[in-house]
Amino acid sequence: MPVPSTCPCGRGESYAACCQPLHLGKTTASTAEQLMRSRYTAFVMHDAAYLLRTWSLTTRPAGLDFAPDREWTGLEILNTTGGSPFHTEATVEFRAHYTTNGHPGTQHENSTFTREAGQWVYLAAL
Numbered sequence: 001m002p003v004p005s006t007c008p009c010g011r012g013e014s015y016a017a018c019c020q021p022l023h024l025g026k027t028t029a030s031t032a033e034q035l036m037r038s039r040y041t042a043f044v045m046h047d048a049a050y051l052l053r054t055w056s057l058t059t060r061p062a063g064l065d066f067a068p069d070r071e072w073t074g075l076e077i078l079n080t081t082g083g084s085p086f087h088t089e090a091t092v093e094f095r096a097h098y099t100t101n102g103h104p105g106t107q108h109e110n111s112t113f114t115r116e117a118g119q120w121v122y123l124a125a126l
Contacts (some may be wrong), residue, residue, distance in 0.1 A: 003020075004044075004045075008044040008072065009037035010074065010076070011037065015041070018037075019037065019038040022034075022035075022038040023047055025053075028119050029054075029119075030120075031083050031085065032092055033080050033092055035113060035120040036113070036122075038050070038054070039054060040072070042054075043072055043096075044072045051064055055121060056114060056116060056121045056122060056123045058123070059122075059124050069101050070098050070100050071098060071100075072096060072097070074097040075095075076096075076097075077092065079091075079092075079110075080092050088114065089113070089115075090113040090114075091110055091111065091113070092110070092111050093108075093109070094109060094111070095108045109125045110125065110126040111125055112125070112126060
């Protein structure tokens with residue numbers, strides 16, 4: 001996948017200053033929302049290694065497949081609970097927009113996050 005100039009996560013920053021350092025393992029997410037945004041960007045970029053690395057050991061699949069005809073087109077964060085540097089659990093409700101074969105769609109999810117070894121990880125969808 002080509003490296004985008006503006007980060008797909010929707011924060012309006014460059015990819016190099018936003019999600020790329022997380023994807024490269026140079027830093028870790030300080031909040032559950034930051035992890036959610038970086039995971040969305042990893043889906044956009046088909047970065048399975050990052051997605052698996054930031055998935056809880058208790059729910060992580062063996063591998064990931066990406067729909068080749070799905071293009072992620074935008075992320076809306078609707079609500080968060082917990083998830084600060086001082087919490088150990090969190091939820092992030094979001095709506096991710098995409099097109100599949102030119103047809104628009106959305107994925108609405110309330111994701112749960114937890115800390116493992118001090119780092120935020122995705123646990124499951126509610």
